[in-house]
Amino acid sequence: MISQIIDICYLIAVVLFIVGIKLMSHPDSARKGNSIALIGMLVAIAATFLTPGLNNILLILVAMAIGTGGGLYYAKSVKMTAMPQLVSFFNGMGGAAAALIGLVEYGDLPVNEIGKGAVLMASLIIGSISFSGSLIAMGKLEGVIKDIRINKILAFVLLAIALVMAFYVLTSGEPQPILVYGIVLVSLVYGLAFVYPIGGADMPVVISLLNALTGVTAATTGLLYNNKVMLMGGILVGSAGLLLTLLMAKAMNRSVANILFTSFGGASAGASGADTGDQVAKEINLYDSSILLSYAKRVVVVPGYGLAVAQAQHAVHDLEKALEEKGVEVLYGIHPVAGRMPGHMNVLLAESDVSYEKLIEMDDINEKFPSTDVVMVIGANDVVNPAANDDPSSPIYGMPILEVNRATNVIVIKRGMASGYAGIENALFFDAKTRMLFGDAKKVLTGLVTEVKNM
Amino acid sequence: MISQIIDICYLIAVVLFIVGIKLMSHPDSARKGNSIALIGMLVAIAATFLTPGLNNILLILVAMAIGTGGGLYYAKSVKMTAMPQLVSFFNGMGGAAAALIGLVEYGDLPVNEIGKGAVLMASLIIGSISFSGSLIAMGKLEGVIKDIRINKILAFVLLAIALVMAFYVLTSGEPQPILVYGIVLVSLVYGLAFVYPIGGADMPVVISLLNALTGVTAATTGLLYNNKVMLMGGILVGSAGLLLTLLMAKAMNRSVANILFTSFGGASAGASGADTGDQVAKEINLYDSSILLSYAKRVVVVPGYGLAVAQAQHAVHDLEKALEEKGVEVLYGIHPVAGRMPGHMNVLLAESDVSYEKLIEMDDINEKFPSTDVVMVIGANDVVNPAANDDPSSPIYGMPILEVNRATNVIVIKRGMASGYAGIENALFFDAKTRMLFGDAKKVLTGLVTEVKNM
Amino acid sequence: MILGVLKEPTTEKRVSLHPEAVKALISAGNQVLIETGAGLKAFLADDLYSAVGAKIVSRIEVINQAEMIFQINPLPTNERAAAGAGKVIIGVYQPLVERELMAEIASQGLTLLSMDAIPRITRAQSMDVLSSMSTVSGYKAVLLAAASLPRFFPMLMTAAGTIAPAKVLVIGAGVAGLQAIATAKRLGGVVEAFDTRASVKEQVESLGGKFVEVPGAVEDKAAGGYAVEQSEEYKKKQSEMLEKSIIKSDVVITTALIPGRKAPILITNEMLVKMKPGAVVVDLASVNGGNCEGTVDNETVTIEGVTIIGSSALPATMPEDATKMYSKNVHNLLKLLLNGDKLNLNFEDAIIQGTCITHGGEIVYAPLK
Amino acid sequence: MILGVLKEPTTEKRVSLHPEAVKALISAGNQVLIETGAGLKAFLADDLYSAVGAKIVSRIEVINQAEMIFQINPLPTNERAAAGAGKVIIGVYQPLVERELMAEIASQGLTLLSMDAIPRITRAQSMDVLSSMSTVSGYKAVLLAAASLPRFFPMLMTAAGTIAPAKVLVIGAGVAGLQAIATAKRLGGVVEAFDTRASVKEQVESLGGKFVEVPGAVEDKAAGGYAVEQSEEYKKKQSEMLEKSIIKSDVVITTALIPGRKAPILITNEMLVKMKPGAVVVDLASVNGGNCEGTVDNETVTIEGVTIIGSSALPATMPEDATKMYSKNVHNLLKLLLNGDKLNLNFEDAIIQGTCITHGGEIVYAPLK
Amino acid sequence: MEQIIQYISVNQQEFYVFILAVFVGIEVISKVPTVLHTPLMSGSNALSGVVIVGSILVLGKTSPENYLALGLGFLAVLLATLNVVGGFAVTNRMLEMFKKKPAKK
Amino acid sequence: MEQIIQYISVNQQEFYVFILAVFVGIEVISKVPTVLHTPLMSGSNALSGVVIVGSILVLGKTSPENYLALGLGFLAVLLATLNVVGGFAVTNRMLEMFKKKPAKK
Ligand SMILES: NC(=O)c1ccc[n+]([C@@H]2O[C@H](COP(=O)([O-])OP(=O)(O)OC[C@H]3O[C@@H](n4cnc5c(N)ncnc54)[C@H](OP(=O)(O)O)[C@@H]3O)[C@@H](O)[C@H]2O)c1
Ligand SMILES: NC(=O)c1ccc[n+]([C@@H]2O[C@H](COP(=O)([O-])OP(=O)(O)OC[C@H]3O[C@@H](n4cnc5c(N)ncnc54)[C@H](OP(=O)(O)O)[C@@H]3O)[C@@H](O)[C@H]2O)c1
Ligand SMILES: NC(=O)c1ccc[n+]([C@@H]2O[C@H](COP(=O)([O-])OP(=O)(O)OC[C@H]3O[C@@H](n4cnc5c(N)ncnc54)[C@H](O)[C@@H]3O)[C@@H](O)[C@H]2O)c1
Numbered sequence A, B: 001m002i003s004q005i006i007d008i009c010y011l012i013a014v015v016l017f018i019v020g021i022k023l024m025s026h027p028d029s030a031r032k033g034n035s036i037a038l039i040g041m042l043v044a045i046a047a048t049f050l051t052p053g054l055n056n057i058l059l060i061l062v063a064m065a066i067g068t069g070g071g072l073y074y075a076k077s078v079k080m081t082a083m084p085q086l087v088s089f090f091n092g093m094g095g096a097a098a099a100l101i102g103l104v105e106y107g108d109l110p111v112n113e114i115g116k117g118a119v120l121m122a123s124l125i126i127g128s129i130s131f132s133g134s135l136i137a138m139g140k141l142e143g144v145i146k147d148i149r150i151n152k153i154l155a156f157v158l159l160a161i162a163l164v165m166a167f168y169v170l171t172s173g174e175p176q177p178i179l180v181y182g183i184v185l186v187s188l189v190y191g192l193a194f195v196y197p198i199g200g201a202d203m204p205v206v207i208s209l210l211n212a213l214t215g216v217t218a219a220t221t222g223l224l225y226n227n228k229v230m231l232m233g234g235i236l237v238g239s240a241g242l243l244l245t246l247l248m249a250k251a252m253n254r255s256v257a258n259i260l261f262t263s264f265g266g267a268s269a270g271a272s273g274a275d276t277g278d279q280v281a282k283e284i285n286l287y288d289s290s291i292l293l294s295y296a297k298r299v300v301v302v303p304g305y306g307l308a309v310a311q312a313q314h315a316v317h318d319l320e321k322a323l324e325e326k327g328v329e330v331l332y333g334i335h336p337v338a339g340r341m342p343g344h345m346n347v348l349l350a351e352s353d354v355s356y357e358k359l360i361e362m363d364d365i366n367e368k369f370p371s372t373d374v375v376m377v378i379g380a381n382d383v384v385n386p387a388a389n390d391d392p393s394s395p396i397y398g399m400p401i402l403e404v405n406r407a408t409n410v411i412v413i414k415r416g417m418a419s420g421y422a423g424i425e426n427a428l429f430f431d432a433k434t435r436m437l438f439g440d441a442k443k444v445l446t447g448l449v450t451e452v453k454n455m
Numbered sequence C, D: 001m002i003l004g005v006l007k008e009p010t011t012e013k014r015v016s017l018h019p020e021a022v023k024a025l026i027s028a029g030n031q032v033l034i035e036t037g038a039g040l041k042a043f044l045a046d047d048l049y050s051a052v053g054a055k056i057v058s059r060i061e062v063i064n065q066a067e068m069i070f071q072i073n074p075l076p077t078n079e080r081a082a083a084g085a086g087k088v089i090i091g092v093y094q095p096l097v098e099r100e101l102m103a104e105i106a107s108q109g110l111t112l113l114s115m116d117a118i119p120r121i122t123r124a125q126s127m128d129v130l131s132s133m134s135t136v137s138g139y140k141a142v143l144l145a146a147a148s149l150p151r152f153f154p155m156l157m158t159a160a161g162t163i164a165p166a167k168v169l170v171i172g173a174g175v176a177g178l179q180a181i182a183t184a185k186r187l188g189g190v191v192e193a194f195d196t197r198a199s200v201k202e203q204v205e206s207l208g209g210k211f212v213e214v215p216g217a218v219e220d221k222a223a224g225g226y227a228v229e230q231s232e233e234y235k236k237k238q239s240e241m242l243e244k245s246i247i248k249s250d251v252v253i254t255t256a257l258i259p260g261r262k263a264p265i266l267i268t269n270e271m272l273v274k275m276k277p278g279a280v281v282v283d284l285a286s287v288n289g290g291n292c293e294g295t296v297d298n299e300t301v302t303i304e305g306v307t308i309i310g311s312s313a314l315p316a317t318m319p320e321d322a323t324k325m326y327s328k329n330v331h332n333l334l335k336l337l338l339n340g341d342k343l344n345l346n347f348e349d350a351i352i353q354g355t356c357i358t359h360g361g362e363i364v365y366a367p368l369k
Numbered sequence E, F: 001m002e003q004i005i006q007y008i009s010v011n012q013q014e015f016y017v018f019i020l021a022v023f024v025g026i027e028v029i030s031k032v033p034t035v036l037h038t039p040l041m042s043g044s045n046a047l048s049g050v051v052i053v054g055s056i057l058v059l060g061k062t063s064p065e066n067y068l069a070l071g072l073g074f075l076a077v078l079l080a081t082l083n084v085v086g087g088f089a090v091t092n093r094m095l096e097m098f099k100k101k102p103a104k105k
């Protein structure tokens, strides 16, 4: 009877998982979805406690208490910007748990149960990869770990070794406890080698993949115990996670293969022109930009010659309107020599019917920057170049500029790292507050409008 | 071995069904989806022929040949406009087949197999309802059968009788062949009574519901034979069909309950406010409009004073660009007195930078209408009013107009059914080719841009 | 039918028929006589006319031979006499203002069709010279204002300082006023507009202008879209409201007309004095006395630093396109008037009825009867 | 320091300093003398100046008392003499053209700062009168053209027919040319532009204009953005390409200048004859001889139906804003030149170096040495 | 109650299948555009013709002497085939309008 | 080959479940807007913490003498809990920004 109740609880939990994920894929219901998934999890855990003959309950509860405390603590105290790292960390813990279960179970498994054994090996290997990979991903995001070139072939050799060892363990006909630890070790190293060479900017995709892997280990663990909730939950997370990985890569205009198998994703991202000398300009994508913009109180647009070249005047006005719909105040900071003729920006913005009241002169807007959440520099360069203030040797020294880095965030939209009219580099692009949003201004702005409207 | 191959074929068929339905829900892939589902069906049928000990193969083949011939004949020869009727007819055939299977099987079923018996009864009852209901629905769509008010309670009594009879048959402990025929009969009558009172305009929703019911009978039949492909296929069709029914009702701004349980739905459909006198203007939603536009070769925009009032000049240009991205040719047909001052439309469209070459004079665009797929009339009224040609008593009689109804489809965007400058009614809005897309021009156009881009 | 086109008096640069229309009329079976040099000032040389089949002849010949005589500006008495009774003359005659002239023309036995009398019904829009010429005037008024203004229209933020956009006020948002609004907006001005007819508020806004509201205006639907005389009380309120707008404006364009009456004075000399020095007023109502106290028709005067351009003859300053439009209007009327090459004065037709002023020795125009 | 602002000669309507600048200069400790009526034609009455603390005095007083004398147009010899050696004069002197005058001024012992010589480096943009005045000229050129054109600029589809948009060609896409492109676009014209510097193609397109490409131009980076003389072969090709554009244009605006040389002739009389009658040419290069063969500086001539407006003095026709901008430029230069209220002629500074023509009895301007 | 729990537990596999299949059926068409409503209805109608499998089976196991059953079975196969073949064919015709995919520029 | 067919046939129920679950997993998130990528990743990460069930089971069945197993099991429960609790909590925090839906004007 009890075991039947457990079965039914698991069934309910699975349904709650599905409904939860489904709701989570829409902004309006995402929070509800998370709660429903949580309820599903609680049902599953509660049911598990009903399992007849469960020992060490106190120990279990203690472990859970510690885990709960730690989990809540980290989740509450982490900075908004460090969340992806934390997700990666938690994911690694899940992988580790699966690997540990595998290790313990191996002791109890009769050597001739090859099917179960294979499943167990999968848990071990994948769990370990997920664990070490996640921790590296976290370190990379934190900026603690630098990109290292690791030969991909070497990495594959590691994976091959792990697989061969597992095959041997399964077929040797005798318990091989030490080899099993060896498998874990090699898998851990493979996890490192796998994630190390991937660029920091691509980490979200990698984390999503590792997350799918953790899902797979949950499923394999489920097979091990013939436990439906782990099996189904694992499959769900695995398949959803895999799709999510593809979607995320697509959103970054990259293929997953390109991300995983091009060493130094960071470097190849850099090939897009984002680094000059040792300085690396930090990129941002459309979605993150649109979030930054949508949740700002005040956004100041600083248009430059590039806006005119891209003929993006209508697009920028559309963005202005989309943001104002969301209650964001949008102003334009007009530098007197932005563009290539006196009044160039006025001509452009008048064409797209931007209200004159929104066009603020340089001196006035400079005063407003400290209370501005996001400055969006669109195709401007010289007019926001701090060299005009700082560097007496610069040809533009002495020109008053728009001091955009007095705002909280700066997004710079331009096609690459090319210099402007004066032909000089711009330190603003390497400023800690600056994020580059590369692309033709019109395309980027059109994309932003869509994103903002979808928020 | 053979039975295992059959199992696998069925598994494959189910996957093909799922993929097929999935693809069918997007315009670009719908045809492919249909083909894949068809392949799935062929796989399932072929596998069934492998069943060991299958008799009467010749008979089966003859029946299939006749069915194939008939099916193809009807499908090819039917007029485009009569397709829903045909779908309803085919659906009825499926229901009938399930009921027939039930009848035959009843003879072979031991009286004590209550579980199977119940399933069989379900097949019988639902199949019969689906059969008679579908035929009535078809007749209604054809206009052969008129709306008749039937007391809903009477209908429910019929259903209750069928259920009671079925219960008796199951529990009587003896074969009740005659009663079984009785059940079929009562169910058939219930099907009639169920569909009869529903208005012709609501038939598509009813057909979709009946289709879901046929799916359910397929599933019950599958249970009867413990046949996975029927079971799974049936569940899929049943659940998808049910959702589709809800979606269709929603698209008509009605609830399913309202359709099914309000006698004479046809009458209440008129209450949406789009009718004037006896004429009813047909509405269209953003989604359908955007598909119509996206799949057109040539779209002609006819702007009027409403475009200016809504200040939608930028939005219309955005739509133009979005459609051209999709390979649609977009032109503007400019009536000489559109708006409220000479050249009003020119001023507007120049502001949003619509190319001069796209603005076509009245006489030239009138010649192009016959080769135009969609005319989008935006906030124009008098300048497209056929009364100017037809009605000598009209104040605008004698004014040359844009003869938009020479195009294949006409979409009219305006806020309501208000008249224009001349204060007269416009028969164009009630033309068979015309669909009204109500709303402020700017809002509607902005919505269309989003939809078109998402296609 | 023999149609004759005369050369206009010296101040006028337009001409009644464009070669395009002449071509169509000739192929409909008519004969067309053109006075030597008739189109020259509209950049339409004689050979353009002869190329489409017209005969280039002297003025006298046109007057003597043509059965239908075209001259935009009224024909002088002697030439009307020379033409002789029974002929048809088509031009712009302001019948409601020039009542005596109308009586005289009637007595001469001429059939007069005055283009400015075409009723403003939908069907007649393509013949409506008031609309087409107002379009020219409204556009040109803004150009004149911009050319005379010592300032920029658009806003400019430059290294040599920020230039604020010019403030433009358009009084009277009829055809000319709306076109002025559109043109001023185009040039980058900040545009306000005012009219006694509240219904034009939406129209002004549809062009991106701001409407100055003065509550309480009388509107007469029966006036066919025209304005009617307002109450004294309203006029006072209007004056107060308008003054505020006027004195902060760089450019004021006035077009307020009430058909058949003296134009209302909307800018008094007191207001003028308060305006910014350098401001410009373009008064399109000058022919009817002007909306501005200081206006002199067809002259530019400066009062206290404010330039006042009284210009009722702006279409003549854009002769090429103005001719095209006027000619198109006339041609569209002729389509109604001529049955092939025969005159067909169908007084059942509201357009003919409304446009024909004198016929058979009598005044047939209803408002004058 | 005592600063003196003179009234300009009659044809000029601008004035060197705007009351705004005067106010700032006075609060920096200077004294400012204004000649009676100096700003009148720019709508700046004397009381506006006295209100900010300037002294309104006679011309003689300004010349005698001021240490630094402002007049946009060159001071006549006698007044320079009257001012006396050691004084600073600031205006627009065209040093590369008026070489003898420069020698004379040097010999008089005056320090001359010529505003048009300000180097075109980034830091000097706020003092660059060539840019600011070209902005005015480019804008005004289009307005003049539109006001003189017998046609509409924008396209209009009306009941009286469809009016095609005017075709505008801008030759020379420098500061004035670009502003002309922008203004013509605004008014609804279809704009093409041409320049020998291929790098401006992008700039033209950034304003919505179409660039007419003539391959093979010589460009000299060292010329600091200015154009250089072209090869004969190129000139021929250019001429052919341009002719096609010119003869289909309704409006041509020419701004092609090469510093210190006669302006290149780009529209020959042969081309003029082929242009549409009624077309308008505005030649902003007229002061250097013009880009059009028929151009007469500061006059409007008509050749074969084509109106040619030679206008090198357009800024004077928009005195209010032109004065604001010029004054801002001068004021920005003064910020560099004056240390509080002391003159600080720092010849180390590239701007002073480039702008100061004569000093201490000698010509110090590098290009003239 | 206990019986129900028992039943669910015993048939849990079936329940998983059922629940998942319902989810799939719903999810798969949840975003269908309105223009595709009718074709999709038609397509899923064709799929409900999967009872043809049952028809074949029932006719296939009928003894050649049982004429009534033979007749009913024959009819069942015939009607089910009609449903399948006609359903797919008519769906295909409906979808023909989506064929001419315009070339992207 | 035969073996595989055999295997599939025997476990067909499992295959149906697997295939359907994969479909559900994919379908359910196929339309997720890009802004939700990260929260959804975080949420599904929390769900992958379902291994906690396994951890509990493994620790629950370990005999109190097997210290190694106890230790590993303890760690497994602890880490899995961390994953679950932290996962849900951090997801919730991420989703908080969707709460303060700014007022539309
Ligand atoms: N206003 C005047 O009167 C005038 C006259 C002459 C010279 N200038 C000079 O021009 C400069 C104006 O400064 P600014 O900041 O406006 O312009 P800028 O310094 O020339 O920079 C423009 C930037 O826009 C980017 N860009 C170009 N096309 C783009 C596109 N399609 N989409 C996105 N980005 C694009 C370019 O970078 P990527 O190539 O990497 O995209 C470039 O760095 C000043 O140096 C000023 O002195 C001004
Ligand atoms: N061009 C000229 O020179 C001139 C001058 C004077 C008069 N007219 C006359 O004006 C008329 C022009 O014809 P038309 O077809 O352009 O205009 P119209 O006949 O006046 O019709 C305009 C339509 O736009 C709709 N509309 C208004 N605001 C809207 C909004 N925000 N969004 C969507 N739709 C909106 C209105 O319907 P809802 O209220 O239902 O939305 C209205 O029926 C002719 O009768 C002409 O004779 C022209
Ligand atoms: N239905 C048609 O076919 C058709 C054709 C042409 C014009 N119209 C309409 O007729 C109307 C009149 O056009 P119009 O330009 O010839 O008019 P108009 O030239 O007679 O007058 C110009 C404007 O001045 C306004 N006005 C009069 N007194 C005023 C005052 N005291 N203060 C402020 N404004 C004052 C009038 O309301 C009018 O809008 C317009 O609305 C136009 O749209 C209709």
Ligand SMILES: NC(=O)c1ccc[n+]([C@@H]2O[C@H](COP(=O)([O-])OP(=O)(O)OC[C@H]3O[C@@H](n4cnc5c(N)ncnc54)[C@H](O)[C@@H]3O)[C@@H](O)[C@H]2O)c1
Pocket: A340, D120, D121, D122, D125, D128, D130, D131, D134, D171, D172, D173, D174, D175, D176, D177, D194, D195, D196, D197, D224, D225, D226, D227, D228, D230, D255, D256, D257, D258, D259, D264, D266
């Ligand atoms: N860096 C700065 O701060 C700064 C400041 C002001 C101007 N500028 C640049 O300096 C350049 C010159 O400006 P300008 O307006 O004073 O130039 P300008 O008045 O000397 O000449 C006008 C234009 O005519 C063109 N031209 C010369 N010969 C021609 C020919 N034969 N055919 C066609 N075109 C011909 C020139 O290339 C130039 O574009 C511009 O590009 C401007 O952007 C730079």
